[in-house]
Amino acid sequence: xxxxxxxxxxxxxxxxxxxxxxxxxxxxxxxxxxxxxxxxxxxxxxxxxxxxxxxxxxxxxxxxxxxxxxxxxxxxxxxxxxxxxxxxxxxxxxxxxxxxxxxxxxxxxxxxxxxxxxxxxxxxxxxxxxxxxxxxxxxxxxxxxxxxxxxxxxxxxxxxxxxxxxxxxxxxxxxxxxxxxxxxxxxxxxxxxxxxxxxxxxxxxxxxxxxxxxxxxxxxxxxxxxxxxxxxxxxxxxxxxxxxxxxxxxxxxxxxxxxxx
Amino acid sequence: xxxxxxxxxxxxxxxxxxxxxxxxxxxxxxxxxxxxxxxxxxxxxxxxxxxxxxxxxxxxxxxxxxxxxxxxxxxxxxxxxxxxxxxxxxxxxxxxxxxxxxxxxxxxxxxxxxxxxxxxxxxxxxxxxxxxxxxxxxxxxxxxxxxxxxxxxxxxxxxxxxxxxxxxxxxxxxxxxxxxxxxxxxxxxxxxxxxxxxxxxxxxxxxxxxxxxxxxxxxxxxxxxxxxxxxxxxxxxxxxxxxxxxxxxxxxxxxxxxxxxxxxxxxxxxxxxxxxxxxxxxxxxxxxxxxxxx
Numbered sequence: 001x002x003x004x005x006x007x008x009x010x011x012x013x014x015x016x017x018x019x020x021x022x023x024x025x026x027x028x029x030x031x032x033x034x035x036x037x038x039x040x041x042x043x044x045x046x047x048x049x050x051x052x053x054x055x056x057x058x059x060x061x062x063x064x065x066x067x068x069x070x071x072x073x074x075x076x077x078x079x080x081x082x083x084x085x086x087x088x089x090x091x092x093x094x095x096x097x098x099x100x101x102x103x104x105x106x107x108x109x110x111x112x113x114x115x116x117x118x119x120x121x122x123x124x125x126x127x128x129x130x131x132x133x134x135x136x137x138x139x140x141x142x143x144x145x146x147x148x149x150x151x152x153x154x155x156x157x158x159x160x161x162x163x164x165x166x167x168x169x170x171x172x173x174x175x176x177x178x179x180x181x182x183x184x185x186x187x188x189x190x191x192x193x194x195x196x197x198x199x200x201x202x203x204x205x206x207x208x209x210x211x212x213x214x215x216x217x218x219x220x221x222x223x224x225x226x227x228x229x230x231x232x233x234x235x236x237x238x239x240x241x242x243x244x245x246x247x248x249x250x251x252x253x254x255x256x257x258x259x260x261x
Numbered sequence: 262x263x264x265x266x267x268x269x270x271x272x273x274x275x276x277x278x279x280x281x282x283x284x285x286x287x288x289x290x291x292x293x294x295x296x297x298x299x300x301x302x303x304x305x306x307x308x309x310x311x312x313x314x315x316x317x318x319x320x321x322x323x324x325x326x327x328x329x330x331x332x333x334x335x336x337x338x339x340x341x342x343x344x345x346x347x348x349x350x351x352x353x354x355x356x357x358x359x360x361x362x363x364x365x366x367x368x369x370x371x372x373x374x375x376x377x378x379x380x381x382x383x384x385x386x387x388x389x390x391x392x393x394x395x396x397x398x399x400x401x402x403x404x405x406x407x408x409x410x411x412x413x414x415x416x417x418x419x420x421x422x423x424x425x426x427x428x429x430x431x432x433x434x435x436x437x438x439x440x441x442x443x444x445x446x447x448x449x450x451x452x453x454x455x456x457x458x459x460x461x462x463x464x465x466x467x468x469x470x471x472x473x474x475x476x477x478x479x480x481x482x483x484x485x486x487x488x489x490x491x492x493x494x495x496x497x498x499x500x501x502x503x504x505x506x507x508x509x510x511x512x513x514x515x516x517x518x519x520x521x522x523x524x525x526x527x528x529x530x531x532x533x534x535x536x537x538x539x540x541x542x543x544x545x546x547x548x549x550x551x552x553x554x555x
């Protein structure tokens with residue numbers, strides 16, 4: 001049990017780590033400090049088989065702190081090798097798209113029209129391939145209707161469970177969307193026809209608040225939705241060790257507590 | 262004696278308006294920036310640029326050299342959104358064909374293998390299939406599975422520019438950074454390849470028996486070799502030197518207004534490479550750059 005204080009960031013790291021619990025020996029990629037610390041926490045606790053990188057080119061024996069440097073490296077992950085590996089399916093990424101829709105379709109390319117966007121962002125990057133070759137999860141730091149959009153995302157970079165876009169009437173082979181961790185709740189795709197479903201609410205958050213900040217209808221795991229498990233004292237100590245530069249404090253404005261007062 | 266040495270200006274003079282031009286490297290890593298800056302000093306125009314984009318794409322956009330961009334991203338990593346690319350996209354002044362990063366090299370590979378396409382699942386379920394700049398067709402597996410796949414078309418390049426660590430005058434090149442990215446495929450997909458290099462050395466000094474694994478491609482693919490020390494700056498040529506985040510910030514600031522761009526161009530482009538190196542602090546400053554942490 002824990003009665004100790006924990007931040008929202010630490011709650012999120014703990015929830016993100018769960019994504020990789022049952023993955024076995026695969027490459028775990030967390031984009032952004034909290035998902036990355038989630039991979040590190042998973043590796044240091046319930047899934048030591050995970051392979052993680054230094055964020056550049058080497059697989060590191062031990063998780064590399066955000067903004068830190070790898071100690072002993074155990075392998076090379078140059079980009080050609082990364083694509084070869086991910087096309088074999090043994091990877092689970094957690095990414096942070098700008099928009100996500102009810103199908104799990106994700107966008108990091110543009111807001112507005114593709115030919116002349118209102119806002120040009122990164123481009124599709126590896127999202128299209130990732131989405132049809134290995135499991136993917138999401139971290140959404142601002143749970144609101146601009147992020148969880150009504151209708152479809154402006155440019156579908158990552159395939160989702162959208163029958164209108166299936167080839168041959170079947171979901172793309174390899175499509176496997178797992179969990180969504182936001183600043184309010186944890187969700188999965190376990191509702192009817194892969195409907196996004198709330199599986200836990202962060203301490204002090206109601207389902208109605210989550211629904212009101214989402215552009216589409218959410219399912220519930222049950223009438224009583226559990227609370228997102230608070231980090232244990234052991235997990236908090238590990239997180240502090242894995243993030244000595246305290247990068248986690250800067251992710252959410254004013255570093256709010258994990259349990260709303 | 263085979264001698265492919267040339268100046269950057271001579272290499273750029275061999276490029277033509279309207280060409281499809283591949284640029285090697287990745288975002289802020291080992292971009293042939295000296296050659297790109299030389300394009301900015303030339304009259305070359307209407308290029309179709311193919312790149313894992315960083316400030317190479319941004320500079321060419323800022324200078325109005327780009328008719329069409331074939332890309333999966335344009336980013337400067339620590340500065341995620343490339344501001345000149347962003348300005349060009351939001352003004353609608355460039356056409357685009359947007360790809361997935363992996364599909365991108367698959368399409369270069371198809372060109373390298375002289376095939377019309379290579380099959381892939383990538384793109385299925387996404388808006389890559391619904392854009393003006395490129396049309397993807399599907400192909401059905403002729404085997405029992407009958408799977409419908411994307412036929413990713415060959416991405417043929419008229420010319421490619423890459424930056425290397427060492428070369429001899431014959432075009433035997435060494436690329437010694439831990440990640441070679443897809444420079445080999447850029448070379449193989451292109452009719453002509455111009456390689457800038459940190460240092461020209463003798464064939465013997467390449468020490469190919471020891472360094473053979475760093476040789477990406479055989480010299481028959483290399484058209485011209487341009488000695489350009491610090492020619493990847495402000496991107497990195499690890500292990501020789503690291504990216505210059507300070508300069509990348511200066512460069513990013515040049516997208517804030519036409520005046521800021523004019524000032525950057527006057528100070529960093531128009532005067533030639535020697536003036537550029539002096540303006541960014543010279544060899545000692547570049548050698549002292551610290552390796553970034555990710």
